[in-house]
Amino acid sequence: MEIRERILVAAAAVFAEVGFRGATTRRIAMEAGVNEVTLFRHFGSKDRLLGEAIQAANSRPSGSPLPERPTNxxxxxxxxxxxxxxxxxxxxxxxxxxxxxxxxxxxxxxxxxxxxxxxxxxxxxxxxxxxxxxxxxxxxxxxxxxxxxxxxxxxxxxxxxxxxxxxxxxxxxxxxxxxxxxxxxxxxxxxxxxxxxxxx
Amino acid sequence: MEIRERILVAAAAVFAEVGFRGATTRRIAMEAGVNEVTLFRHFGSKDRLLGEAIQAANSRPSGSPLPERPTNxxxxxxxxxxxxxxxxxxxxxxxxxxxxxxxxxxxxxxxxxxxxxxxxxxxxxxxxxxxxxxxxxxxxxxxxxxxxxxxxxxxxxxxxxxxxxxxxxxxxxxxxxxxxxxxxxxxxxxxxxxxxxxxx
DNA sequence: AACGAGAGCAAGTACCTACTTGCTTGCAGC
DNA sequence: GCTGCAAGCAAGTAGGTACTTGCTCTCGTT
Missing domain, CATH: 1.10.357 (Tetracycline Repressor; domain 2)
Incomplete structure (x- = not known):
């Protein structure tokens, strides 16, 4: 997995658990297994990071749709x-x-x-x-x-x-x-x- | 309304809006219209204050119960x-x-x-x-x-x-x-x- | 081998937060 | 008037946070 992707996944997980304020950049970095400064190199700010992370996490594909023609x-x-x-x-x-x-x-x-x-x-x-x-x-x-x-x-x-x-x-x-x-x-x-x- | 009561109401309102971390003692004090130190004089710590405030807010009486004997x-x-x-x-x-x-x-x-x-x-x-x-x-x-x-x-x-x-x-x-x-x-x-x- | 890019490390900055401390003021009771 | 209590004010402490800066190291490419 690419570092950037790893950061996004970690950020969403930490946010889900402890909210925006609780999701410190230190904690996210640790969760992602990267150095804290790497977050800023990739995303510039905490706001940007968490905005992208939450959007990515909320975009996961949903399951199979209901059939167009009901049978049972x-x-x-x-x-x-x-x-x-x-x-x-x-x-x-x-x-x-x-x-x-x-x-x-x-x-x-x-x-x-x-x-x-x-x-x-x-x-x-x-x-x-x-x-x-x-x-x-x-x-x-x-x-x-x-x-x-x-x-x-x-x-x-x-x-x-x-x-x-x-x-x-x-x-x-x-x-x-x-x-x-x-x-x-x-x-x-x-x-x-x-x-x-x-x-x- | 008594000061202590005012603080509890304010604390619950701020918590409801911005969560535990966002509910800074400064903000709660402002919401209650008291000095920040007064919070600690009454409750000792932020944990104690918010614990009591949340409990009080969650204890509001519920509405009328359903009738024991249904008619309509x-x-x-x-x-x-x-x-x-x-x-x-x-x-x-x-x-x-x-x-x-x-x-x-x-x-x-x-x-x-x-x-x-x-x-x-x-x-x-x-x-x-x-x-x-x-x-x-x-x-x-x-x-x-x-x-x-x-x-x-x-x-x-x-x-x-x-x-x-x-x-x-x-x-x-x-x-x-x-x-x-x-x-x-x-x-x-x-x-x-x-x-x-x-x-x- | 040399260079560039990317990441790690450490130190630091400016600001924020819960909480403490010392003092002052206002009010009620004696 | 005096005393005690409660609250306000201001300053401060110790710890935490987002972010920056300077340097070093590693790896891939030419």
């Missing part, structure tokens, strides 16, 4: 939700720190919602397709329903470790519960699976 | 969710900052979930009563379903300002959407209202 809503949504949850958990500290610091430093700390907005768009489209292909006839707006499932996943990922009493079941069981409740909430019943198989 | 689930849940949302929004910065900093400073920064755990317990009981009184015959576990609604509310309160693209409707409409989807998800249909009225 529960299976597809559970699989997708699992990937979203992994992404959220892996980035939990970074997301939490960005949320806490974005108001104070909008030019440096990127809004943490980029990937989540992409997920919301995907889910919205998927829900629209569910309606279009007759998996549900219930009345709901995909755009306003999507935040329900995403919100539950987000809160679980961000809060489970600090609010353990609120989450009595294990993480994967929780995902299945959220998806099941959500699908029923939007009128997609379990037997929907049989309905798609019959025309075949 | 939608109405009752919407009203309750509104109150939860107000609480979460008022404390948004504090909660976000506590979540970001609790891992680094567990003795000082209180886990932010006290009131939320109380809410989860209330909702759990309420859902149990819904089942008991026949508002739903669907299969779901109140303990694992509660985090779905609470999570959506929590994520909305914590994330709406930093992830506006994810929330297309206004906050109150969103609350009603979450409650509607949730009730349907646990098998409480809208007509449940008529069912409770007929015996009268």
């Amino acid at each position: 809503p529960r299976k597809e949504l559970v699989a997708w939700a699992r990937e979203q949850m992994i992404r959220l958990r892996v980035n939990r500290n970074l997301i939490r720190t960005c949320m806490a610091e974005v108001a104070e430093r909008p030019e440096i700390v990127e809004r943490p919602g980029g990937q989540t907005t992409i997920a919301a768009t995907q889910l919205r489209s998927y829900l629209t397709q569910l309606k279009k292909h007759g998996f549900t006839t219930a009345r709901f707006d995909p755009a306003t329903a999507a935040p329900m499932l995403l919100g539950a996943l987000f809160a679980d990922a961000m809060g489970r470790d600090v609010m353990p009493d609120m989450y009595p079941n294990d993480p994967d069981a929780a995902i299945r519960t959220y998806v099941d409740l959500f699908l029923r909430g939007i009128g997609v019943a379990r037997p929907a699976k049989r309905r798609t198989k019959e025309p075949v | 689930p939608r109405k009752e849940l919407v009203a309750w969710a509104r109150e939860q949302m107000i609480r979460l929004r008022v404390n948004r910065n504090l909660i976000r900052t506590c979540m970001a900093e609790v891992a680094e400073r567990p003795e000082i920064v209180e886990r932010p979930g006290g009131q939320t755990t109380i809410a989860a317990t209330q909702l759990r009981s309420y859902l149990t009563q819904l089942k008991k009184h026949g508002f739903t015959t669907a299969r779901f576990d109140p303990a694992t379903a509660a985090p779905m609604l609470l999570g959506a509310l929590f994520a909305d309160a914590m994330g709406r300002d930093v992830m506006p693209d994810m929330y297309p409707n206004d906050p109150d409409a969103a609350i009603r959407t979450y409650v509607d989807l949730f009730l349907r998800g646990i098998g409480v249909a809208r007509p449940a209202k008529r069912r409770t009225k007929e015996p009268v």
Whole structure:
């Protein structure tokens, strides 16, 4: 790995753990295994370094999208939700720190919602397709329903470790519960699976 | 207001905005309108001051509980969710900052979930009563379903300002959407209202 | 071998922070 | 009026931080 890349990764990791002020250049240098002055040779200032590091960390590719044509809503949504949850958990500290610091430093700390907005768009489209292909006839707006499932996943990922009493079941069981409740909430019943198989 | 109280309120406000390190004793003193040395005369150290301030701020009374006996689930849940949302929004910065900093400073920064755990317990009981009184015959576990609604509310309160693209409707409409989807998800249909009225 | 680039090392600068110390002032109670 | 208490003010201490500067070393290229 190139030194510059190593510095960026170290800076994002330290920031995620101890925030902007706690991410001293000394600490970042140690984490990256370089001399402190090297940070300034590559990036000029702490602001620039952390701005780039946070942006790079928030740009990691998201997982597989939902299929354009739904065939098995529960299976597809559970699989997708699992990937979203992994992404959220892996980035939990970074997301939490960005949320806490974005108001104070909008030019440096990127809004943490980029990937989540992409997920919301995907889910919205998927829900629209569910309606279009007759998996549900219930009345709901995909755009306003999507935040329900995403919100539950987000809160679980961000809060489970600090609010353990609120989450009595294990993480994967929780995902299945959220998806099941959500699908029923939007009128997609379990037997929907049989309905798609019959025309075949 | 007494000086000591003024200091605690100021300390919590500054912490919520700029975190532990950013909450310099100079800044807290200015916010409280006292001399910096007064902080130390009352609290001895910055750690002690912020520990007490955060605890006091996190101990604000929560809103009205859900009724022990459900009569109108939608109405009752919407009203309750509104109150939860107000609480979460008022404390948004504090909660976000506590979540970001609790891992680094567990003795000082209180886990932010006290009131939320109380809410989860209330909702759990309420859902149990819904089942008991026949508002739903669907299969779901109140303990694992509660985090779905609470999570959506929590994520909305914590994330709406930093992830506006994810929330297309206004906050109150969103609350009603979450409650509607949730009730349907646990098998409480809208007509449940008529069912409770007929015996009268 | 010579040169240039990049990184390490050490020392230093200017500023910031939690906290201390000595003194002064204002107010309440006797 | 006198005393004690609480708070303000100013100066200071010891440690920390982003950043700079001057020098040295290593490695790759010509």
